[in-house]
Amino acid sequence: MSAYPFARRTLIGLALAGAALPIAASAQGPKPADLLGATGEAYFTDWLNDYYARALAGGTPKAVLDRELSGISPDPRVGLHDAGQPEFARPVSAYIQGVVSADRIAIGQKKRVSITQFPAIEARYGVPREILIGIWAMESGFGAQQGDMDIIRCLATLAALGRRRAWAEGELTAALKIIASGEASRAQLKGSWAGAMGQTQFIPSAFLSTAVDGDGDGKRDIWNSAPDALASAANLLDKGGWRRGEAWAREVILPRTFDYGLAEGPKELPGWWESKGARRADGQAWNKADADAPAQLLLPCGLNGPAFLIFQNHLAIRTYNNSVAYALGVGLLADRMAGGGPLKTPWPKETPLSLTDRMDAQTALQKLGFNPGQPDGVIGLGTRQSLRAWQKAKGLPADGYLSPDMIARLKAEVAGK
Numbered sequence: 473m474s475a476y477p478f479a480r481r482t483l484i485g486l487a488l489a490g491a492a493l494p495i496a497a498s499a500q501g502p503k504p505a506d507l508l509g510a511t512g513e514a515y516f517t518d519w520l521n522d523y524y525a526r527a528l529a530g531g532t533p534k535a536v537l538d539r540e541l542s543g544i545s546p547d548p549r550v551g552l553h554d555a556g557q558p559e560f561a562r563p564v565s566a567y568i569q570g571v572v573s574a575d576r577i578a579i580g581q582k583k584r585v586s587i588t589q590f591p592a593i594e595a596r597y598g599v600p601r602e603i604l605i606g607i608w609a610m611e612s613g614f615g616a617q618q619g620d621m622d623i624i625r626c627l628a629t630l631a632a633l634g635r636r637r638a639w640a641e642g643e644l645t646a647a648l649k650i651i652a653s654g655e656a657s658r659a660q661l662k663g664s665w666a667g668a669m670g671q672t673q674f675i676p677s678a679f680l681s682t683a684v685d686g687d688g689d690g691k692r693d694i695w696n697s698a699p700d701a702l703a704s705a706a707n708l709l710d711k712g713g714w715r716r717g718e719a720w721a722r723e724v725i726l727p728r729t730f731d732y733g734l735a736e737g738p739k740e741l742p743g744w745w746e747s748k749g750a751r752r753a754d755g756q757a758w759n760k761a762d763a764d765a766p767a768q769l770l771l772p773c774g775l776n777g778p779a780f781l782i783f784q785n786h787l788a789i790r791t792y793n794n795s796v797a798y799a800l801g802v803g804l805l806a807d808r809m810a811g812g813g814p815l816k817t818p819w820p821k822e823t824p825l826s827l828t829d830r831m832d833a834q835t836a837l838q839k840l841g842f843n844p845g846q847p848d849g850v851i852g853l854g855t856r857q858s859l860r861a862w863q864k865a866k867g868l869p870a871d872g873y874l875s876p877d878m879i880a881r882l883k884a885e886v887a888g889k
């Protein structure tokens with residue numbers, strides 16, 4: 473048996489191909505620009521032969537490997553997408569205002585009643601239809617934009633690039649397993665460059681473990697059947713810890729004297745938050761399920777923006793996509809589809825921060841002894857907690873929100889030392 477069925481080609485054209493695109497090299501793999509040019513594929517072929525041998529040993533049928541991987545080449549578009557974070561991070565306020573649009577709300581309100589399987593899906597998984605429609609809207613525009621890229625080729629490219637090799641190989645093997653099982657053909661395995669497929673954008677491993685038949689025809693077809701895709705999303709949220717009958721979040725109003733340092737901190741019952749001065753923005757009383765559910769305070773834009781008490785179901789949405797902004801988008805879209813009004817506290821106007829600004833702020837916090845972790849330009853929980861500690865030390869409201877003003881103050885303090 474030959475373990476190396478894929479011939480390595482020559483490297484002609486690499487230098488020219490690499491000249492045009494200013495893309496950062498990935499940590500372990502070749503430069504994404506190396507993907508350009510029909511013949512600059514040596515690293516890809518080397519990876520492919522290695523993967524082929526391991527997949528074969530791991531049980532993927534030889535006939536499937538030979539048929540699906542023969543003649544495969546890297547997709548240069550994947551390398552462009554995978555090359556790293558953009559220079560400017562989109563502020564959460566702009567993102568949410570784009571997500572929660574009037575046309576999406578109107579379409580979603582029609583889908584709430586037109587999809588006849590919703591009562592059965594809600595009864596089985598306990599996830600309200602509006603949350604599922606919110607995910608469906610965000611993932612594929614209600615099924616209209618599922619992505620038309622060849623999943624096998626995209627995952628092979630990601631694996632060969634190396635930055636997320638183990639993950640991509642696992643998903644590639646799962647995709648080949650779907651084909652081998654006959655549940656979907658190669659032609660059907662279309663989706664996004666990152667391997668997400670169908671109306672609710674499942675990666676292959678999630679399809680295998682979690683997709684379900686929602687329309688009762690005996691097949692799991694997340695590409696052509698909206699009920700299948702929506703029931704599968706409900707199953708994913710259920711597995712992710714969705715709690716039946718509880719809210720995902722409630723907007724609250726905080727007094728100006730509030731201790732903003734409590735944001736992203738303790739998980740306490742709504743009554744505890746009320747004792748600290750928080751009030752539900754809609755003026756309604758807490759229902760029984762919410763009153764007994766621990767909640768965390770979230771200030772996505774700091775003290776000048778809307779405040780939320782977020783419940784376990786916010787985290788369940790994040791099993792789908794582990795982003796605070798994504799979960800806010802899904803939840804707020806769902807609330808509007810269910811008939812809720814706009815937020816009582818409007819989104820503030822935010823200034824997009826450059827990568828340099830974000831890294832400068834992290835470096836300053838590090839120099840000042842507040843340990844935000846290795847500066848990487850990603851303003852995650854570690855950076856926000858570090859910023860809160862510095863704000864407290866300075867007697868500032870400790871909302872953990874990195875504004876241009878905070879960056880200027882941090883830099884000034886470092887310069888003054």
Ligand code: CA
Pocket residue numbers: 684685686687688689690691692693697700
């Ligand atoms: Ca079905």
